[in-house]
Amino acid sequence: MKKHKVTQVRHLTDSTFVIRFERNGMEFQTGQFVLLGTKGAVDRREYSIYSGENDDYLEVLVREVDGGKVSSKLKKLKAGDLVDVDGPFGFFKFDPQSFQVQQFLFIATGTGISPFHGFVKTHPQLNYKMIHGVRKVEEAYDHDDFNKERVTLCTSGEKGGDFDGRVTEFLKTETIDENTNCFLCGNSEMIYEVFDILSEKGIPTSNIYTEVYF
Amino acid sequence: MKYHVVTLGCQMNMSDSERVISVLEEAGYQWTDNEEEAGVIGILACSVRQKAIDKVYSRIHKWNKWKNNKNLVTFISGCILPDDHEKFLKLFDITFQMKDLPELPKMISSYGITTPTHLNVGIDPHNENIEDFWNVQPHYQSNFEAFIPIQNGCDKFCTYCAVPYTRGREVSRPSKDIIAEVALLVAQGYKSITLLGQNVNSYGLDKKGEELTFPQLLREIGELGKRMKKEFWLYFTSPHPRDMTDEVIEVIAEYPVLGKQIHLPMQSGDDKVLMRMNRKHNMEKYRHIVETIRRIIPQATLFTDVIVGFTGETEEQFENTRKAFDEFKFNMSYTAIYSPRPGATSHRWVDDVPLEEKKRRLHQLTEDLRKHNLPYNESLVGQTVRILVRGEDRKEGFLTSYTEGKLTIRFACTDKSMIGQFADVKITSASDFSLEGELVEVAASC
Numbered sequence: 001m002k003k004h005k006v007t008q009v010r011h012l013t014d015s016t017f018v019i020r021f022e023r024n025g026m027e028f029q030t031g032q033f034v035l036l037g038t039k040g041a042v043d044r045r046e047y048s049i050y051s052g053e054n055d056d057y058l059e060v061l062v063r064e065v066d067g068g069k070v071s072s073k074l075k076k077l078k079a080g081d082l083v084d085v086d087g088p089f090g091f092f093k094f095d096p097q098s099f100q101v102q103q104f105l106f107i108a109t110g111t112g113i114s115p116f117h118g119f120v121k122t123h124p125q126l127n128y129k130m131i132h133g134v135r136k137v138e139e140a141y142d143h144d145d146f147n148k149e150r151v152t153l154c155t156s157g158e159k160g161g162d163f164d165g166r167v168t169e170f171l172k173t174e175t176i177d178e179n180t181n182c183f184l185c186g187n188s189e190m191i192y193e194v195f196d197i198l199s200e201k202g203i204p205t206s207n208i209y210t211e212v213y214f
Numbered sequence: 215m216k217y218h219v220v221t222l223g224c225q226m227n228m229s230d231s232e233r234v235i236s237v238l239e240e241a242g243y244q245w246t247d248n249e250e251e252a253g254v255i256g257i258l259a260c261s262v263r264q265k266a267i268d269k270v271y272s273r274i275h276k277w278n279k280w281k282n283n284k285n286l287v288t289f290i291s292g293c294i295l296p297d298d299h300e301k302f303l304k305l306f307d308i309t310f311q312m313k314d315l316p317e318l319p320k321m322i323s324s325y326g327i328t329t330p331t332h333l334n335v336g337i338d339p340h341n342e343n344i345e346d347f348w349n350v351q352p353h354y355q356s357n358f359e360a361f362i363p364i365q366n367g368c369d370k371f372c373t374y375c376a377v378p379y380t381r382g383r384e385v386s387r388p389s390k391d392i393i394a395e396v397a398l399l400v401a402q403g404y405k406s407i408t409l410l411g412q413n414v415n416s417y418g419l420d421k422k423g424e425e426l427t428f429p430q431l432l433r434e435i436g437e438l439g440k441r442m443k444k445e446f447w448l449y450f451t452s453p454h455p456r457d458m459t460d461e462v463i464e465v466i467a468e469y470p471v472l473g474k475q476i477h478l479p480m481q482s483g484d485d486k487v488l489m490r491m492n493r494k495h496n497m498e499k500y501r502h503i504v505e506t507i508r509r510i511i512p513q514a515t516l517f518t519d520v521i522v523g524f525t526g527e528t529e530e531q532f533e534n535t536r537k538a539f540d541e542f543k544f545n546m547s548y549t550a551i552y553s554p555r556p557g558a559t560s561h562r563w564v565d566d567v568p569l570e571e572k573k574r575r576l577h578q579l580t581e582d583l584r585k586h587n588l589p590y591n592e593s594l595v596g597q598t599v600r601i602l603v604r605g606e607d608r609k610e611g612f613l614t615s616y617t618e619g620k621l622t623i624r625f626a627c628t629d630k631s632m633i634g635q636f637a638d639v640k641i642t643s644a645s646d647f648s649l650e651g652e653l654v655e656v657a658a659s660c
């Protein structure tokens with residue numbers, strides 16, 4: 001476990017923020033997560049790395065969970081504070097060279113967009129499509145960092161996104177080539193449903209990669 | 215001075231305690247079975263199970279009361295979550311991590327001279343000095359069965375498991391030391407040796423290019439077995455399906471000393487549950503491994519671990535686990551009822567399968583196992599098999615043993631000198647979980 005200094009906190013909505021902290025030489029592969037907590041705290045949590053492999057800092061995208069032990073403390077961080085970081089961990093690693101077919105579909109709910117932000121930042125030439133499910137339009141976290149034409153924002157709580165409704169409803173209307181490499185990240189309910197839909201569409205299990213947040 | 219050590223938890227803690235005992239004996243302390251006459255008492259704790267933690271509290275409160283009447287130094291180590299560690303700092307005189315074990319006698323002798331907090335070190339997940347711990351020659355508890363730690367820690371982060379938080383990062387022990395320990399044990403006449411680790415088959419991945427891979431390590435031990443010309447069986451536990459390569463299976467097939475029993479934790483037979491468990495293997499991968507084992511080592515027995523009633527496990531998902539039992543016909547399953555482990559990710563998720571339902575699922579899988587085991591065991595009747603005698607059986611006048619595939623066989627014999635020896639037994643009858651046989655060459659005193 002190492003101490004890293006926070007250099008910036010960007011609040012994207014009332015509850016969601018990006019914490020940037022010193023990288024201190026940590027090597028990682030985009031898609032991995034770190035264990036993060038405030039300095040000296042007993043509790044730490046997993047957070048996907050939001051920044052790219054080539055950035056000289058590390059970033060995570062965090063949503064404060066109601067009554068959450070760690071996320072509420074992280075929300076109070078300011079530049080100059082220290083955080084405890086351990087990692088990187090995980091096998092949701094992303095190296096486009098290791099895929100025979102260069103065609104990717106990213107499906108996220110909420111802050112589940114975080115690893116995909118890292119993927120795209122690290123590999124800007126990627127042939128991808130992303131479906132991002134949120135409740136409100138304001139939760140389109142840093143969508144400017146993605147190619148607009150490749151992204152579908154599904155809003156379930158209000159109109160104004162690219163699609164009014166849940167990710168799963170949108171996905172049902174889509175045709176997906178069975179060679180597509182599908183990456184799913186976010187809450188398990190969405191991942192379960194999407195897994196079924198993709199299976200029905202003939203995508204083999206070996207082409208589906210998942211990261212469950214809760 | 216006399217000492218006593220209480221070991222809680224899994225095989226890994228048991229193996230660690232052999233080294234703790236060895237360090238204390240080396241420093242001149244003498245073992246006592248009676249806690250009350252000990253001047254030093256320690257616990258190897260396990261935060262992974264709530265019951266084990268409850269036992270720590272009841273023990274330490276009792277020992278701390280004894281301190282009113284006598285000098286007593288208490289220590290704690292093992293698999294401890296940061297949260298529990300904080301609490302133990304106040305209750306125990308010494309808390310240390312296994313990697314600092316060689317320093318334990320120094321910590322005990324300087325206790326009272328330095329301040330207690332000086333002796334309490336925080337949890338460091340990096341396991342950098344763990345080699346000092348491995349270099350301690352253990353005090354083996356048996357003279358024919360031994361466990362050798364080959365790796366410590368885990369980087370897999372299954373959502374139901376706290377081990378990555380208690381034991382820190384995966385670190386592989388140098389292969390030359392492992393091979394030397396195997397050679398020493400074999401030379402001393404050990405018959406059953408198990409390589410231990412949270413993820414044995416990811417051995418070497420933390421030192422890619424500098425250390426042997428797991429199949430290479432097995433091959434070296436296989437070659438050692440050939441050179442030493444002594445009979446022994448070498449096992450390993452637990453492997454992770456994610457890192458189980460065809461090469462591992464091929465090497466097991468190639469060398470007679472590599473035990474033809476494979477423990478392959480499945481945890482669930484449903485892909486969605488596996489995703490939520492963050493197991494990073496799916497049923498397709500698991501099926502491939504089992505098919506490879508059946509093709510290359512048809513005589514191998516297959517053991518597994520399964521959790522029933524994991525957060526959100528539906529009836530349909532449980533039925534998929536039953537189907538997997540039908541398909542893979544395990545010889546043994548260590549089936550556990552899911553209970554949230556403090557510190558693990560899933561501890562934060564609702565534990566929504568009612569206990570009664572979890573019990574029903576456990577019972578159902580036990581019945582399924584029974585159903586598949588019986589015909590398999592019956593097919594062995596009439597065969598003569600090699601066995602390792604392990605001790606006296608509960609049935610009077612019988613000894614208990616296991617086959618190379620770790621199937622339990624009892625046979626009529628009262629000659630206790632056979633314990634720890636290999637023998638040949640003809641199987642005469644079978645039940646769902648055990649076999650009975652008769653010695654092919656009867657010892658004079660049986």
Ligand SMILES: Cc1cc2nc3c(=O)[nH]c(=O)nc-3n(C[C@H](O)[C@H](O)[C@H](O)COP(=O)(O)OP(=O)(O)OC[C@H]3O[C@@H](n4cnc5c(N)ncnc54)[C@H](O)[C@@H]3O)c2cc1C
Binds near residue numbers: 062
């Ligand atoms: C591999 C992995 C990567 C993760 N990456 C991220 C990330 O990049 N960004 C991020 O914000 N979170 C991420 N999480 C979730 C994160 O680790 C914490 O669970 C979350 O921040 C809540 O922690 P807490 O201590 O505040 O809440 P706790 O006190 O632990 O309470 C958590 C409660 O909130 C629920 N919960 C957890 N996460 C959420 C959520 N996002 N929305 C709604 N309810 C939730 C839990 O099921 C639980 O009931 C990740 C989780 C995992 C396993």
Ligand code: SF4
Binds near residue numbers: 376377412454
């Ligand atoms: S259950 Fe998973 S996290 Fe726990 S020790 Fe095994 S592989 Fe590691």
